Amino acid sequence: MTLPRPHRVDLLIAVGGLAVGLLMWSYGLHTQTDRLITARWATLIPLVAMASMATLRRSLPQTALIVGTVALVADQFTYGTLVTALMFTDLVYAAVVYGPPSAARRIPYTTGLITIGVTIGFLVWWQNAAALVIGLITGMLSFLPAVTGAVVRNHRQAADAARLRAEQTALLAEMDRSQAVVAERARMARELHDMVANHLSAIAIHSTAALSLDEPRTTRQALTVIRENSVEGLAEMRRLIGLLRDSSGDMEPAAAPTLDGLDALVAQAATNGRSSGLTFSIDDTRAGSDAALPAPVGLAAYRIVQESLTNALKHAGPGEVRVDLGRRTDGALTVGVTSALGGQPGPRAPGSGAGLVGMRERVALLDGEFEAGPVTSDGGRKEWRVRAVLPVGTNDKEPSAWYG
Known part of the structure; x- marks a missing residue:
């Protein structure tokens, strides 16, 4: 078996x-004066063995302690x-600090019992x-280093546990921050899409008509609609910027739109869709006023209709x-928008599919119901219908998520 490479600190302890x-041996400084083995060189054997085990105090602590005990x-x-006795105390300490948990628990009790047994x-x-x-010397050589090692090991384990908890807390905080950023970006995307897409779609449709039709009157009407939607879109963009600004900025956020608008x-949509043969109507059968709605x-509801x-x-x-x-009857608000399903004869604006996703997300945040797709009317006509049911009771969602 190949012995592990000694740690640098262990080598310094062993060599020192x-x-x-x-x-001390060269000056004749010994701990005893009359012993069984009288050869002076015999003292060097336990010393060298103990120094050798010091190199393994960290890599093989239990083996070092066993051999060190025999050497002592x-x-x-x-x-x-x-020096031999002092190096043995370090082996006891290292066995508790660097050894397996079972040895760290067992060694203090074992050395305590040995100290009591030797004394008695x-x-x-x-x-x-x-x-x-x-008995006191035995305790100082074995029990005291073992207790010291146990205290140090417990402190290190507590520090490691605290460090791990701090890392986990930081990881959870980073996950929460990432989720908050993703949620905020989704809310901003929905708000930007709902506020500006209507105006940009009208601009795209009428600009295409103005370019494709060589009629001054039609072109002038298209440019008028383009200008109106550009101004309104710019106003909506300014409102969004105001929502994102710090309250100390030069622009205060405007009030959020309500169903009163x-x-x-609908009137604006009728103006924009007149050239495409579209007419718009609204049927509001709600009981009470909009003020009763959260x-x-x-x-x-406003964004879904928009x-x-x-x-x-x-x-x-x-x-x-x-x-x-x-x-x-349960108080939930129902919103429905129905239109003819079929190709549009005039110019069309491209779609990205983000609108349906945004509507579905808004309804999900309120624990409501949402469906969108083709249906057949009572007269057999193919139509596209969007329908949403929005509960008006207590909602447990975060308030910041509602306004996305």
Whole structure:
């Protein structure tokens, strides 16, 4: 088996201990004066063995402690050196700090029992108080380093646990921040799309008509509509910028649109869609006023109608576009927009599909119901219908999510 490479600190301890031990041995500084083995060179064997085990104190702590214990016992039969005993205490400490958890729990109890056993054994043997000194020395060489190592290990484990908790907390905070950024970007995308897409679609349709038709009167009408939508779109963009600005800026956010503005919205759509053969109507059968609706519900309904009218301008065939508003018996607000399904004879504006996604997200934030797709009317005509049911009761969503 190949021994692991010693740690640099362990090598310094081993070399330093061996050098000091050799220096004390050369001057004849021993811990005992009369022992079984009288050869002075025999003292060097436990010293060298203990220094060798110091190089393994971190990589093989249990092996180092076992061999070190044997070396310490052998040192008692020679004249001995103080360095050998001190290096043994370091092996006990390292075995607790760097050893496996089971050894770290077992060694302090084992050394404590050894200390008590040695003290009692010498008291019975010597029958005098000098045995207490032997017990004290035994405790200082074994039990005290083990307890110190246990305290250090516990502090390190507590520090590691605290560091891990801090890293996990930072990770969770980063995940929350990322989710908040994604949610905010989604809200901004919905708001930008709903506010500006209607005007840009009208501009695209009428600019195409102005370019394709060589009639001064038609061109002038198209340019008039383009200018109106450009001005209104710019106003909507300014409102969005105001919403995003700091409150200390030079622009205060405008109030969010409500269902009271649907008549103007439908009238604008009628102006934009006249050249495409589209007519627009609104049927509001709600009981009570718009003030009875929570602001998030009113805003979501307004945006759904706005986006549906924009889609009708882009894709609906000639005919009527109907907007229906109502209240169910449970108080939920119902929104429906129906238009003719078919190709548009005039110029069309491209669509991205983001409108349906945005409407579905708005309804989902309010725990409502949403459906959009082709249907067959009572007269057998193919139509495209958007329908949403928006609960008006208590909603547990975050208020910031409602206004996306």
